[in-house]
Amino acid sequence: MLLGEIFRVALGAVRANKMRSFLTMLGIIIGIAAVITMVALGEGAQRSVQERLQGLGTNVLTVRPGQQFSGGVDRGDAQLTTDDAEALRDVAGGAIAAVAPQMQSRLQVEHGARNSNSSVIGTWPSYFPVNNHALATGRSFTEGEERGRRRVAVLGAGMGERLGVGDTRQLVGQTVRIGGTAFEVVGVLESKGGEGFNNPDEAVYIPMATARFRVFGSDRVGSIGVQAASAAEMDAAMVQIDEVLRREHRIRPGEASDFTIRNQATLLNTFQETARTFSFLLAGIAAVSLVVGGIGIMNIMLVSVTERTREIGIRKALGARRRDILLQFLIEALVLCLAGGVIGLALGAGGSFAMRTLGDFNAPISSAAVVVALVFSAGVGIFFGLWPARRAALLAPIEALRYE
Numbered sequence: 001m002l003l004g005e006i007f008r009v010a011l012g013a014v015r016a017n018k019m020r021s022f023l024t025m026l027g028i029i030i031g032i033a034a035v036i037t038m039v040a041l042g043e044g045a046q047r048s049v050q051e052r053l054q055g056l057g058t059n060v061l062t063v064r065p066g067q068q069f070s071g072g073v074d075r076g077d078a079q080l081t082t083d084d085a086e087a088l089r090d091v092a093g094g095a096i097a098a099v100a101p102q103m104q105s106r107l108q109v110e111h112g113a114r115n116s117n118s119s120v121i122g123t124w125p126s127y128f129p130v131n132n133h134a135l136a137t138g139r140s141f142t143e144g145e146e147r148g149r150r151r152v153a154v155l156g157a158g159m160g161e162r163l164g165v166g167d168t169r170q171l172v173g174q175t176v177r178i179g180g181t182a183f184e185v186v187g188v189l190e191s192k193g194g195e196g197f198n199n200p201d202e203a204v205y206i207p208m209a210t211a212r213f214r215v216f217g218s219d220r221v222g223s224i225g226v227q228a229a230s231a232a233e234m235d236a237a238m239v240q241i242d243e244v245l246r247r248e249h250r251i252r253p254g255e256a257s258d259f260t261i262r263n264q265a266t267l268l269n270t271f272q273e274t275a276r277t278f279s280f281l282l283a284g285i286a287a288v289s290l291v292v293g294g295i296g297i298m299n300i301m302l303v304s305v306t307e308r309t310r311e312i313g314i315r316k317a318l319g320a321r322r323r324d325i326l327l328q329f330l331i332e333a334l335v336l337c338l339a340g341g342v343i344g345l346a347l348g349a350g351g352s353f354a355m356r357t358l359g360d361f362n363a364p365i366s367s368a369a370v371v372v373a374l375v376f377s378a379g380v381g382i383f384f385g386l387w388p389a390r391r392a393a394l395l396a397p398i399e400a401l402r403y404e
Contacts, residue, residue: 027293028340036348039369063224078258095236100127110177114164122211138187146207153183157191158201294380301388326393333385341377
């Protein structure tokens with residue numbers, strides 16, 4: 001038989017039983033759609049985590065209070081103060097490029113007749129470049145305003161909506177009351193697109209000294225952001241932070257530190273590895289559907305061989321060779337799997353689009369996942385179609401012609 005005729009006969013057999021062919025492909029369709037959707041979901045989760053962590057700042061180490069022990073007894077959380085931040089700032093210039101402490105509390109922020117319970121952050125002007133905050137309009141407060149305890153504020157991009165003015169930029173030059181104290185708005189930040197309780201877009205930023213003496217009445221800071229000079233200097237910066245703070249806290253050699261230093265790059269890698277592991281897990285679960293679909297194809301092909309035994313005998317009697325029969329049934333299985341793969345790919349792409357449109361979740365379709373899914377579906381067709389095809393090819397012509 002000529003190769004073109006083999007293809008024509010194989011495709012004709014698939015078209016002759018459309019419903020059975022579709023039901024045979026169903027396992028492959030579900031498997032491929034699940035693989036594409038799950039891999040897209042995992043890829044989207046990785047990108048989301050990466051964007052959020054990178055939005056916190058580049059080469060940034062975060063120092064937070066740890067546990068305080070005395071005689072083996074946990075005395076609760078330790079403290080970080082503005083003195084600790086100033087000690088770190090005094091050694092800046094080597095591995096440490098900038099220091100940005102913050103003290104934070106939720107207070108009533110008022111403008112006109114509207115008010116909002118929002119996060120108020122007292123910090124230094126260095127906070128904005130360290131944490132990748134860009135100004136949409138206006139300016140940041142200055143070192144002089146920080147030292148002079150001036151009542152000036154920078155607003156997150158979402159504060160205008162919370163205070164009933166729509167565009168937050170309209171508040172520049174106006175006065176808002178923070179915890180009952182009047183502040184002049186000098187700038188508005190670009191939106192970072194955050195969510196939840198600590199959304200940076202819904203925060204108010206004021207000078208550290210102002211917060212300490214006029215608003216909070218405390219020198220305790222919740223965290224200290226330290227920007228390393230470069231990615232290569234991250235470890236050196238961690239060592240320097242540890243030395244300075246242990247000296248400030250009078251911690252003896254061998255004693256545990258009462259603070260923690262968190263490397264955001266390490267945190268990013270950990271989240272990425274976790275998301276990647278879940279992606280492989282989900283893809284593996286989806287691949288089970290492909291195997292189940294392949295078994296279904298093998299069963300249907302065996303039934304097809306049995307039903308078409310007499311047809312096989314006639315083809316052999318007319319001169320068809322074993323490899324012609326083998327190729328014909330392999331092509332049928334391959335067409336079923338590839339057709340199911342294409343339909344599954346379309347459904348997976350639709351699921352990814354639905355997540356982006358309806359769920360506002362970035363779920364990109366990986367070209368590598370598409371290629372692997374289609375190759376795998378073709379491999380399933382060849383692997384599970386080989387035994388039925390070989391069985392058909394080995395039928396004896398006379399016995400096949402006698403088959404009823």
